[in-house]
Amino acid sequence: MKERIFLKKKFKEYYSTLSIEEIKINGLRKREFGFVMFEESGMIRHKAFDSVNKLAEFLREYTPAHAYYSSAYYEHPSAENMNEKKWTGADLIFDVDVDHISTSCKNKHDKWTCLDCNNIGIGIEPKICDICGSGRIESKKWVCQRCLEVAKAEITKLVDDFLLNDFGFNLKDVEIVFSGHRGYHVHVYSKDVLTLDQNARREIIDYVRGKGIDVYFLFGKHSYEGIISYGSSINEPGWLGRWSRGLYDYIVNIKGGIKEKMRLPEKISSLLIKNMNKIIEGYSTNNKPLLSPLALSLKSRNLKLLVEEIAEEYGVKIDEQVTLDVKRLIRIPNTLHGKTGLKATTVKYDLLDSFNPLTDAITFKNGKITVKVDESPEIYMFNKDFGPYQNQIIDLPVYVAVYLIGQQSAKLL
Amino acid sequence: MNAKNSVIDLSLFARYPFLSDAGNYVSMFNIDIDDLSKPEHNEILQEAIREIYEVVNGVSEVKHIDDYIKLMAFPVILALLSYIGSKPLINKYAIKKAKEVEEALRHENDDVLCYVASNGFNWTIKPTEKSVFAINFKDYLIASAMFNDQSWKLINQILINGLVYLSKSRLIRLMAAEVQRRIMQIELKREEPPEGIRSIVLKIREAIKKTIFERHDYLEVSGPINTEHFPPCILSIYNDLISGKSVSHIARFILTTFLVSIGLDVDSIINIFQRVADYDPDKTRYQVEHIVGKRGSRTKYATPKCENIKTMGLCLGNCGVKHPLNVYRRRIREKHERKNFFEKKVQGVL
Numbered sequence: 001m002k003e004r005i006f007l008k009k010k011f012k013e014y015y016s017t018l019s020i021e022e023i024k025i026n027g028l029r030k031r032e033f034g035f036v037m038f039e040e041s042g043m044i045r046h047k048a049f050d051s052v053n054k055l056a057e058f059l060r061e062y063t064p065a066h067a068y069y070s071s072a073y074y075e076h077p078s079a080e081n082m083n084e085k086k087w088t089g090a091d092l093i094f095d096v097d098v099d100h101i102s103t104s105c106k107n108k109h110d111k112w113t114c115l116d117c118n119n120i121g122i123g124i125e126p127k128i129c130d131i132c133g134s135g136r137i138e139s140k141k142w143v144c145q146r147c148l149e150v151a152k153a154e155i156t157k158l159v160d161d162f163l164l165n166d167f168g169f170n171l172k173d174v175e176i177v178f179s180g181h182r183g184y185h186v187h188v189y190s191k192d193v194l195t196l197d198q199n200a201r202r203e204i205i206d207y208v209r210g211k212g213i214d215v216y217f218l219f220g221k222h223s224y225e226g227i228i229s230y231g232s233s234i235n236e237p238g239w240l241g242r243w244s245r246g247l248y249d250y251i252v253n254i255k256g257g258i259k260e261k262m263r264l265p266e267k268i269s270s271l272l273i274k275n276m277n278k279i280i281e282g283y284s285t286n287n288k289p290l291l292s293p294l295a296l297s298l299k300s301r302n303l304k305l306l307v308e309e310i311a312e313e314y315g316v317k318i319d320e321q322v323t324l325d326v327k328r329l330i331r332i333p334n335t336l337h338g339k340t341g342l343k344a345t346t347v348k349y350d351l352l353d354s355f356n357p358l359t360d361a362i363t364f365k366n367g368k369i370t371v372k373v374d375e376s377p378e379i380y381m382f383n384k385d386f387g388p389y390q391n392q393i394i395d396l397p398v399y400v401a402v403y404l405i406g407q408q409s410a411k412l413l
Numbered sequence: 414m415n416a417k418n419s420v421i422d423l424s425l426f427a428r429y430p431f432l433s434d435a436g437n438y439v440s441m442f443n444i445d446i447d448d449l450s451k452p453e454h455n456e457i458l459q460e461a462i463r464e465i466y467e468v469v470n471g472v473s474e475v476k477h478i479d480d481y482i483k484l485m486a487f488p489v490i491l492a493l494l495s496y497i498g499s500k501p502l503i504n505k506y507a508i509k510k511a512k513e514v515e516e517a518l519r520h521e522n523d524d525v526l527c528y529v530a531s532n533g534f535n536w537t538i539k540p541t542e543k544s545v546f547a548i549n550f551k552d553y554l555i556a557s558a559m560f561n562d563q564s565w566k567l568i569n570q571i572l573i574n575g576l577v578y579l580s581k582s583r584l585i586r587l588m589a590a591e592v593q594r595r596i597m598q599i600e601l602k603r604e605e606p607p608e609g610i611r612s613i614v615l616k617i618r619e620a621i622k623k624t625i626f627e628r629h630d631y632l633e634v635s636g637p638i639n640t641e642h643f644p645p646c647i648l649s650i651y652n653d654l655i656s657g658k659s660v661s662h663i664a665r666f667i668l669t670t671f672l673v674s675i676g677l678d679v680d681s682i683i684n685i686f687q688r689v690a691d692y693d694p695d696k697t698r699y700q701v702e703h704i705v706g707k708r709g710s711r712t713k714y715a716t717p718k719c720e721n722i723k724t725m726g727l728c729l730g731n732c733g734v735k736h737p738l739n740v741y742r743r744r745i746r747e748k749h750e751r752k753n754f755f756e757k758k759v760q761g762v763l
Contacts, residue, residue: 081710167550168575192551192575200554202720203567210568217569237573311568320724 002412003405008038008063010402011336014343014363015059020052022334022346023059026189028052030073030088034329035064036338043068045329048078065338068329071187073194082327089194092204093330095322096154097183098147109142109377142407143182145380148357151183156352158186158316162208166238171349178357180337180344185322185330198324205323210239210315215300215307218243219291231289239311246314247289251276264309268302336363341402359383364398371401371410379403425525427480428517430487431592432533439488446492447609456482461489462613465497468506469620495599496606496614499621507596515589526584534591539576546584547576559590561735642748644740645729646722647671654685663725667737669704670716674738679705 025031033047033055044064049055059067070077071093075086102124112125116134125139155176163169163186175187196204206212218232218240232240234248254269255276264272272279282290298306322328331337333346342361358381365382373389379400380386386400393413396404404410426435449458460482467473494503518526523540530536530548534556537549550572557565571578579587606614640648650664660668665686672682679701686697699708706713718736722728732740 082712083710165574166572168573192549196551196554197558199558199720200551203554203557206566207568207572212563212566212568214563214566214569216564238571239568240571324721324724 004038006412007065007338007341007402007405010341010364010398011038011065011338012060012063014336015056015063018056018059018334020056023052023055023332025052025055025069025332026091027073028055030075030077032070032072032074032077032085032329033332034068034070035062036066037062038065038338043329046078046080059335067332067335069332071328071330072326087327090326090328092188092190092193092196092201093322093328094158094186094188094208094316095179095183095319096151096158096186096317097179097319098143098151099141099182100319101147101150101154101317103147103150105144105146106141109144110139112137112139141182142377142379144377145356145358147182152352152355154316154318155184155186158208158318159349159352161242162316163188166207167204174349175333176347176349176352177331177333178342178345178347178355178361179331180335180342180361181340184347185344187330187333198326201324201326205318205320207239208316208318208323209320210311210313211308213239213243213307213311215304218307231291233287234283235287242314243307243311244287244289246310247279248283250310250313251279251289255280264306265302268298268306271298272306337406339406341399341406362399364402367398368395369398369401370395370413371404372413373404373410376404376407376409423480423484427478427483429514429529429533430484431595432529433535434532435484436488439485442485444485446489446607449489450609454485457485457489458610458613460486461493462617464490465493465502465506465617466620468502468509469617469624473509491596491599493610493614493617495602496610497617497621498601499618500601502621503599504597507593510596511589511593514592515585518585518588523581526581526588530584530588534588534595541578544581546579546581548579548584548587550575550577553577553579553587556587556591556594559594642741642744643671644732644734644737646727647737647741649729650727651685664727665700666704666714667717667722667725667727669701670714671737671741673705673713674716675741679707 029048029050031048032045033049034043034045035047036043047058049058070090072090073088075088076084079085107123110124111120111122113120114129114132114134115136115138117129117132119129119131121130125137127137128135129137159174159176163174164171169188169190169192173188173190175189177185177187179185193204231247232244234241234244236244251272254273279289279291282288322330331344333344335344336342337344341363342357343363345355345357345361347355347360362382370393372391372393373387373396374391376387376389378385378387381400381403382397386396401410405412421438426432426438429435430439444454444457448454460478464486490506494506518529521529523544523546527538527540527546530538534552536552538552539547541547550567553570554567557567563569567577605611640651643651647668650660650668654660654665654668669682672685679698682701683694683697686692686701687694702708704714716737717725719728719732719734722737734740734743
């Protein structure tokens, strides 16, 4: 309890000095707001504000642990019945969360416990316990610098290759936000996406993820008869060039002995290895892969698998549900995340490269406090390593203490 | 097509009566729906009726119609359809009109195609080289939703800087699909038809009843549910559930919405969930009533579409439909038609 009071006090400090400029929100009056408070579980929903000042006042006075707004715009955002709200449109939102991406460092910092037989393991939790078969598994996940770098690389690919190049969105309509915890959000405010329904958003998701690519599209009508000679050039626009570059990377990686994480059937990968010199030869003379010897020995089903696997590998690993949902509540940029105390920081496109959330999103930079840490892996914040800790009473900078308390891994004395 | 802004081309308007220029032209005459029964407009009304009966009877005759009559009949057809109030009839008309437009577009040059797309649908479109067109991805996504085929997926298009590049033949197919989509969207009128067309509307409603259009009435089940008509995804969830296997929340949600749609009441659905190991009567009732729309937000939840079920990883096969209920409807209909067939046969023997 006193931990929550402490967090709330710190958050209040932040909100009382927060400039209105930082929470400027497009179409604020048409959005629904939702909050999770420190005092109670569950979300307060269907709130609406008619000015940014009122919102700032609310944040200062009530100081929520989490603050969200709807990606949707409504005629009556505060109506409690979703139909009465009268949906008029929604931003296009992308969410890249390291939860959904397997990173090797997860074996270092993530753990799970089976609630039925107390079996424990490290890394990504299994769907069912490998000992007792129970599905009741509790996991404790942490993020590290490396996880967040992987997420940032995905976001860079999303914004550069897809949103700006292929979809042609204006940079001024694209907002990149560190989520305050495990990843990044991208908000697209273009009028071209405003009224798109779920079917249309599904197509955008599949495009970005690399799902549903067609052999015919890449190789033309005769591909299934096995008379493909060349794939598309690496310089071609959109997925034609992207796929071709993907295949090139894949083959070069195999050649260089780098183990690939793609799940291709043994038969296909051995064929690729057998033919890799010929394929690369095509690239060096024409910028295209020479595929005929390979394609001739691939059955159409296998060729389809190869094409799809490479496309999915080179797509962006976004959380589909977030983009699909046209009534989603999403964290308000530049508010604090109740589980980390980090700021959901808006990141300027030009500065994305050098942005480091575990430094740049830190809010409570001053002071130290003594806490009792139950358990924590090594964490890296503000250019310093802390921990690992196990049942330790220790003096920590406030930002580390807030982070560990938010993660429920530390208590006040 | 710049010249088209000033010159009124009746033949063009008759071919593409959905153009906004054509709409403006029609509205100049200021004909009210009640005026249609007047002798001077009789020809327009008769043409509209004729086209609707073609759809009702599933026939199509080659007949030369004056451009003015053909153009003026189009809004009348839409008004009649919205008063007749049969979605299947509207859909059939939409398909027929789309085919007609597609055929006409094939004979047009690039300029006319661009003019029809921008004036008719408000699309952003520009010709790039000969017979290659670039259209805004938003317009593409909305229109291409009519197609199921993989080749129409956005990922299988050339998309550069927000523009989708299409060959002439694909642009024409997309435009025809857009015509179909727009007609399918016309809203049904709840109120009684105006005096001038009432008797016609009633007559067509009668005519439809004799056709196979309105076949929804036997879709809902009564008595024990017949799982042989279930699509594989639903059947698998159902089987898992009654055999006591663990079934995820989302799978239970899908099954419940499906069972509601085919007409099961809350108690029958709760009965099915009783066989689950972690059955909790109060919780189950709460959740089922929530989905039915008796609680909470009072929203009645629909069964997710196939593509969403795919996303959730619960799709088990290519049924060739967009929605699991379509499989159910199709199988019930087939059974119904078989039954009718046999009954007729038996009667014939007697």
